[in-house]
Amino acid sequence: MTIAATQASPAQDASHGGHAVTARTELEEFRASVRRMVDDRIRPHAAETDRTGTVPEHSRAAFREMELAGLAFPEELGGSGADLHTQVIAVEEVARGCASSASILLTPWAALTPVAVHADPALAATVVPGVARGDELASFCLTEPTGGTDLASLRTRAERVDGGWLLNGQKRFISNAGHSTWYAVLARSGADSSYGVFLVHAGDEGLGFGKPEEKMGFHGFPTADVHLDDVFVPDGHVVGDPARGYQYMMDTLTYTRPLVAAQALGIAQAALDEALAYTAQREQFGQSLSRFQLVRAMVADMATAVAAGRALLHHACDLAVENTSASRAAVSMAKLFCSDTAMSVTTTAVQLHGGNGYMRDYTVERLMRDAKVTQIWEGANELQKMLVAKDAYAAHERR
Numbered sequence: 563m564t565i566a567a568t569q570a571s572p573a574q575d576a577s578h579g580g581h582a583v584t585a586r587t588e589l590e591e592f593r594a595s596v597r598r599m600v601d602d603r604i605r606p607h608a609a610e611t612d613r614t615g616t617v618p619e620h621s622r623a624a625f626r627e628m629e630l631a632g633l634a635f636p637e638e639l640g641g642s643g644a645d646l647h648t649q650v651i652a653v654e655e656v657a658r659g660c661a662s663s664a665s666i667l668l669t670p671w672a673a674l675t676p677v678a679v680h681a682d683p684a685l686a687a688t689v690v691p692g693v694a695r696g697d698e699l700a701s702f703c704l705t706e707p708t709g710g711t712d713l714a715s716l717r718t719r720a721e722r723v724d725g726g727w728l729l730n731g732q733k734r735f736i737s738n739a740g741h742s743t744w745y746a747v748l749a750r751s752g753a754d755s756s757y758g759v760f761l762v763h764a765g766d767e768g769l770g771f772g773k774p775e776e777k778m779g780f781h782g783f784p785t786a787d788v789h790l791d792d793v794f795v796p797d798g799h800v801v802g803d804p805a806r807g808y809q810y811m812m813d814t815l816t817y818t819r820p821l822v823a824a825q826a827l828g829i830a831q832a833a834l835d836e837a838l839a840y841t842a843q844r845e846q847f848g849q850s851l852s853r854f855q856l857v858r859a860m861v862a863d864m865a866t867a868v869a870a871g872r873a874l875l876h877h878a879c880d881l882a883v884e885n886t887s888a889s890r891a892a893v894s895m896a897k898l899f900c901s902d903t904a905m906s907v908t909t910t911a912v913q914l915h916g917g918n919g920y921m922r923d924y925t926v927e928r929l930m931r932d933a934k935v936t937q938i939w940e941g942a943n944e945l946q947k948m949l950v951a952k953d954a955y956a957a958h959e960r961r
C-alpha cells in the first residue's frame with residue numbers, strides 16, 4: 563500500500579511550512595490496514611521476539627511489503643512522503659503489536675531526517691533510498707557516556723583534515739548499532755561550540771561497537787555503544803553546514819518526539835486491550851471482574867488517558883511542522899503525556915491481571931517493561947517538562 567504525499571513532512575520540507583492535512587477517513591482506513599497487517603504478521607511473534615532478543619526480521623519484511631519504511635521520506639528519495647499524522651498512526655499500530663518492531667521502523671526516520679532535509683541532494687540520494695525501501699537501517703548518534711540530557715556537553719570531536727574530517731569519540735546506548743548501514747553522528751566541529759552531523763558508513767575504518775546491552779525491555783531492538791577511532795568522513799558525507807549540526811538535530815527532535823509518543827501510546831492501547839479482555843473473562847466472588855465498580859473506574863481512567871494522549875499527539879502533529887516555541891512545547895507535552903500514560907496504564911493492567919500479570923506468560927508483563935524507557939529516551943520527561951514550562955512562561959509574558 564502506498565500513502566499519497568498529501569502533506570510535507572519535516573523530512574521533505576526544510577521550511578516546515580504550508581501543508582494540507584490528510585483526510586480523516588483516509589487516515590482511519592490507513593490505521594485499519596496497518597492494524598490488520600500487525601495482527602497477522604507482527605503481534606503473533608512479539609512474545610518470541612522479547613524472549614529471544616532477536617531483531618524482528620519478519621517485521622522488517624512486512625514493512626517492506628507494505629512500503630512503511632519509506633513513509634517519512636519524500637518520493638524523490640524513494641519514500642512516500644506521508645504526513646506526520648500518517649507516520650504516528652503507523653508507529654502506534656505497530657507498537658500496539660510489538661514495541662521493538664515500532665522502534666525498528668521509526669529509528670531510521672529519526673536518523674536520516676537531517677539528511678533528507680539538510681544534506682546535499684547527491685548525499686541524500688546515496689543514503690536515503692536503501693533505508694526508505696526498508697533494505698537498510700540507520701542510527702541516530704547523540705548520547706555519550708557523559709550524558710544524554712545535557713547534549714551540549716558532548717565530547718566526540720571532528721577534526722578538519724585534507725578532503726574531510728576525522729572523528730574520535732564514543733556514543734552511548736545507540737539503537738540499531740551494529741545493524742545499521744548509516745550512522746548520523748553529532749560531533750564537535752570547531753573550537754567554539756559548533757557541531758556538525760557526520761554520516762559514517764558501516765564499512766568505514768575505525769568504526770566499532772560495544773557489547774549488546776541487556777535491557778529491561780525492548781529486547782528485539784538492539785542497543786550498543788558506538789566507538790569512533792580516527793574515522794575518516796569525506797566532505798561529501800557531511801550533512802549541510804558542519805557548524806549547524808546541533809540545530810539540525812534539535813529540529814529533528816521536534817519531529818521525532820511525536821513518533822516516540824505514538825509508540826508509547828501503542829503500548830498503552832495494547833495494555834488497555836489486554837485489561838479489558840482479562841477483566842471481562844476473569845471471575846471473582848461469583849462475577850466477572852468487569853462488573854466491580856472499582857475495576858470499572860480503573861478501566862475508565864486508562865481509556866480516558868489513552869484517548870487524551872491520542873488527541874494531544876495529533877494536535878502536536880498539526881503544530882510540529884511550524885517549529886516554533888509553542889509547537890516544540892506541544893510536541894514535548896505529547897511525548898511527556900503519552901509516555902507517562904504508557905507507564906501508568908501498563909502498571910494498572912498488570913494490577914488488574916493479579917498474580918498472572920506478574921508472569922511472563924501474560925502480555926502485560928512485557929508491556930510494562932517496554933513502557934518504562936519511553937519516559938527516558940528522546941529526552942527524559944524532566945527535560946520535556948523544562949521545555950513546556952519555558953514556553954508557558956514565555957507565552958505568559960507575551961500576553
Ligand SMILES: Cc1cc2nc3c(=O)[nH]c(=O)nc-3n(C[C@H](O)[C@H](O)[C@H](O)COP(=O)(O)OP(=O)(O)OC[C@H]3O[C@@H](n4cnc5c(N)ncnc54)[C@H](O)[C@@H]3O)c2cc1C
Pocket residue numbers: 701702703704705708709710711712734735736737738777780785935938939940941942943944945
Ligand atoms: C534503550 C535505549 C535506547 C537509546 N537509543 C538512543 C539512540 O539511538 N541515540 C541516542 O543518541 N541516544 C539513545 N538513547 C539515550 C537516551 O536518549 C538517553 O538515555 C536519555 O536522553 C537520557 O540521558 P542519560 O541516560 O545520559 O541520562 P542523564 O542525562 O544522566 O539524566 C539522568 C536522569 O536525570 C534526570 N535529569 C537530567 N537532567 C535533568 C534536569 N536538568 N532537571 C531535572 N532532571 C534531570 C532525568 O530524570 C534523567 O532521566 C537510548 C537510551 C536507551 C535507554
